[in-house]
Amino acid sequence: MAETATTDLTDLPLAALHAELGAKFVPFAGWNMPVQYASGVMAEHLWTRAHAGLFDVTHMAQVRLPKGALDALEGLVPADLMGLPEGRQRYSLFTNAAGGVLDDLMIAHRAGDLFLVVNASRRAHDLAHLRAHLSDVEEVTDRALLALQGPEAEAALAALVPAVTAMKFMDVAVLGWQGAELWISRSGYTGEDGFEISVPVAMAEGFARALLADERVAPIGLGARDSLRLEAGLPLYGQDMDEDISPVEAGQAWSIGKARRAGGARAGGFPGADVILDQLAHGAPRRRVGLRPEGRAPMRGDVMLYATPEGGAPIGRITSGGFGPSLGAPMALGLIDAATPADAVLYGDLRGKRLPARQVPLPFVPPGYKR
Amino acid sequence: MKYTEDHEWLSLDGDIVTVGITEYAATQLGDVVFVELPEIETQVAKGDEIVVIESVKAASDIVAPVDGEIVEINETLAENPALVNEDPTGEAWFFKIKIEDPSVLDDFMDEDEYKDHIGE
Numbered sequence: 322m323a324e325t326a327t328t329d330l331t332d333l334p335l336a337a338l339h340a341e342l343g344a345k346f347v348p349f350a351g352w353n354m355p356v357q358y359a360s361g362v363m364a365e366h367l368w369t370r371a372h373a374g375l376f377d378v379t380h381m382a383q384v385r386l387p388k389g390a391l392d393a394l395e396g397l398v399p400a401d402l403m404g405l406p407e408g409r410q411r412y413s414l415f416t417n418a419a420g421g422v423l424d425d426l427m428i429a430h431r432a433g434d435l436f437l438v439v440n441a442s443r444r445a446h447d448l449a450h451l452r453a454h455l456s457d458v459e460e461v462t463d464r465a466l467l468a469l470q471g472p473e474a475e476a477a478l479a480a481l482v483p484a485v486t487a488m489k490f491m492d493v494a495v496l497g498w499q500g501a502e503l504w505i506s507r508s509g510y511t512g513e514d515g516f517e518i519s520v521p522v523a524m525a526e527g528f529a530r531a532l533l534a535d536e537r538v539a540p541i542g543l544g545a546r547d548s549l550r551l552e553a554g555l556p557l558y559g560q561d562m563d564e565d566i567s568p569v570e571a572g573q574a575w576s577i578g579k580a581r582r583a584g585g586a587r588a589g590g591f592p593g594a595d596v597i598l599d600q601l602a603h604g605a606p607r608r609r610v611g612l613r614p615e616g617r618a619p620m621r622g623d624v625m626l627y628a629t630p631e632g633g634a635p636i637g638r639i640t641s642g643g644f645g646p647s648l649g650a651p652m653a654l655g656l657i658d659a660a661t662p663a664d665a666v667l668y669g670d671l672r673g674k675r676l677p678a679r680q681v682p683l684p685f686v687p688p689g690y691k692r
Numbered sequence: 693m694k695y696t697e698d699h700e701w702l703s704l705d706g707d708i709v710t711v712g713i714t715e716y717a718a719t720q721l722g723d724v725v726f727v728e729l730p731e732i733e734t735q736v737a738k739g740d741e742i743v744v745i746e747s748v749k750a751a752s753d754i755v756a757p758v759d760g761e762i763v764e765i766n767e768t769l770a771e772n773p774a775l776v777n778e779d780p781t782g783e784a785w786f787f788k789i790k791i792e793d794p795s796v797l798d799d800f801m802d803e804d805e806y807k808d809h810i811g812e
Contacts, residue, residue, distance in 0.1 A: 361777075362748040363723035544722070544749050617726045617773070619746050644725040644748050651726075672744065 333379050334465050334522045335529060342533075342540045350441035352380040355542045362544035366646040369511060369549055370686075373471040374541035375532055380441035383461035383519055384451065385434050393455050394428070394435065399568065399591045401578025405430045410491045410506050412576055414568055415450060420596030421564040422571065423450065425556075427517075429493040429506060436493070436504060438466070438517070440558050464504070465525035470515030470549070472689055473537040478516055481531055485516060490690045498528060511546065512553025512688040551652060552645045554611060554683030560622055561609070561640040561654050567593070569600040570656065572609035572683070577601070605659055607637065611683040612653040612667065614676060619644045619651040620669040626655055627668045630675050636661055639669060645685055652685045653678065693781075694797050695806035696757050701781055704797055710785050711757060713745075716810050718780040722747040727769040727776065729787060734762045736789065743786050745776065754786060758796050764788040 330353040333339065339346070344355035355377065357365060368374055386394065395402040400413035407430050415423035424443040429436040439447040451458045469478055479486050482496050488507040496503050504519035520528050532538050547557070554572075556562050562571045580586045583598050591597075614620045624639040642653025655678075657667070668675035694702040699717035703710045718724070726746035736742055736756040743754035765787045769775060775784040801809060 356749070357722065361723050363725075366748075548748060617770075618728065618744075619726060619751070621751065644746070646723075646748065 333377055334525055335377055335379070338526055338529060339377065339540070344540070344542060347543070349543060350380060350444075352441060354380060355540070357542040357544045358540050360539070362542070362548065363646045365539065365541045365545035366548050368539050369471045369513060369541055369545060370647050371472065373469055373473040373477045373515075373535075373538045374511070374545070375529065375538050376468040376470065376541050376546055377465070377529075378468050378517070379465040381466055382439045382441065382444040382447065383464055383466060384437040384439065384448065385459045385461055386437065386451070386455060387457045388434055390435055390455050390457070391430065395587070396590060397450070397454060397592065398428070399577040399581050399594070399597065400428065401580040401587075402428065402430075403587065404578065404580060407432060408493060410493045410508060414562075414573060414576060415447065416568065416591055416593045416597065417564055418592050419564070420567045420593035420600070422558070422562045422566060422568060422573075423447070423564060425558050425562060425573075427506070427508065431493060431495070436519075442559055461519070463522055464519045465522050466517060466519050467525070467529060467532075468509050468511075468515060468517045469532060469538070470509045470511040470513045470541075472514060474513070474515040475691070477532060477535045477537045478518075480535060481528075488516075490514070490692045499524070501528070503528075507691070510553075510555055511549035512555065512684060512686060512690075513549070514689045514691045548643055548646055551641060551643060551654065552647055552684065552686040553688060554654070554685060556609070556654065557641055561656075566607075566656065567597055567600055567605055569597060569605040570607045570609060574601060607656050608659045608661075609640075610637075610655045610657050610661075610667075611681045611685060612639070612642070612655050612669075612678040613681050613685075614642075614651045614653065614669060614678040616676065617651065618671060618676065620653045620671060620676070620678060624653070624669045624671060626657055626678075627670065627675060628661065628665060630668050630677075636667070647686050654683075693803060694800035695803070695809070696800055697809065698755060698757075699810075700754060700757055702757055702797060702800060704794055707791055707794060708763065709758060709760070709789050709791055709797070711754075711787055711789060712785040713754065713776065713780055714806070715780050718777050718784075721745060721752060721776075722749045724773045724776040727773045727786070729765040729767075729769065730762050732762055732765060736760060736762060756789065757800070758789065758791050760789040760791040762787050763790045
């Protein structure tokens with residue numbers, strides 16, 4: 322069994338609070354991250370779906386760009402950024418020339434700047450990528466990032482910051498709490514309603530403790546964050562998306578703005594646009610699929626998928642999978658040959674045995690976003 | 693009760709060894725969601741991976757701690773894998789293995805040695 326390695330890892334600013342709350346830590350993308358607390362992944366997952374979970378996602382990089390960079394940033398992503406109103410946030414992807422994905426990110430259009438949140442594992446890459454194409458790229462290092470997720474997140478946060486009740490899904494706002502400026506978005510990565518809150522490091526512990534004092538709020542680790550996002554059918558960069566998987570293949574074509582598509586006002590104009598727009602028009606070689614393995618055995622990442630119970634070459638693989646606590650069953654995301662019939666039973670090779678898995682629509686669990 | 697470095701507990705009754713995982717191991721694994729047990733009457737060798745345990749977090753194996761024959765398995769675990777977290781050293785035993793020579797258990801740690809091993 323793996324021991325927790327702590328060498329060469331960066332501690333979160335709230336590491337002491339997590340330890341006090343009974344966190345177990347694991348290394349993740351160079352950070353020493355709380356993977357779970359005393360109640361465990363299953364209970365934390367179910368708590369978030371029923372109440373409100375507080376996640377420390379300070380490992381993700383926060384980046385500011387000048388407001389005027391919207392145009393240039395649009396040259397790096399397939400989202401319609403020129404059509405992104407002030408006060409709104411959009412999910413997008415950095416693409417490469419081959420039509421693959423360099424990272425996924427959130428882009429907020431604020432009154433005085435653009436605010437980006439990118440994956441921890443891609444921090445250095447994304448900063449270099451942005452600086453190669455844009456000027457005045459500023460990494461924000463004096464703020465923690467917390468996510469409050471779940472059906473009671475609004476009520477719990479509103480007890481401290483009443484104005485959040487006026488925010489809708491993907492709205493962003495700067496709101497005050499005890500003299501601190503909170504950068505809030507109504508978003509997250511759990512499939513639940515909720516908020517991501519950037520708070521100055523000096524105020525972060527007080528703010529986290531104020532939230533945790535609410536009986537509706539419990540601290541939730543990285544383990545449940547992964548099972549929550551998977552149940553919500555949300556892809557994880559590095560597993561379900563990477564430089565060799567296109568947004569169309571990854572099931573993220575919805576994030577390509579109408580203005581950026583063929584016939585749109587600003588069609589193309591992002592890296593790999595020729596490949597990606599061609600896939601939109603004529604289909605991609607592979608497609609993402611939701612899978613429900615029969616029985617209770619989870620099929621995890623890199624399980625090979627076949628069209629038949631024996632023989633034949635693989636038609637794809639599982640990119641991430643596990644057990645869904647709300648679903649009460651195993652679930653997985655796969656990347657398969659696009660020609661595979663939508664009603665075909667697939668077979669995952671689990672320890673040398675091929676076990677059946679049904680293709681199902683995503684998400685596995687209905688979302689609770691407040692639009 | 694004897695203990696292995698792989699965090700299994702072994703309980704000897706005549707020439708039958710009952711095998712499970714320790715409280716420490718169950719806590720490390722987290723919520724167990726799936727257990728795959730060996731077939732009865734299988735001959736196993738020490739070190740063979742004969743049980744698969746899947747928790748919400750990851751998959752792990754349990755190895756045969758000694759040579760012998762699987763004579764009984766705990767079918768309850770297939771229906772209720774969470775029992776591994778609830779009662780790891782009691783009701784959640786995994787399998788019973790018939791051994792030739794009970795003295796092979798002498799090589800394993802006793803409770804005090806195991807506690808040292810996990811740093812308690």
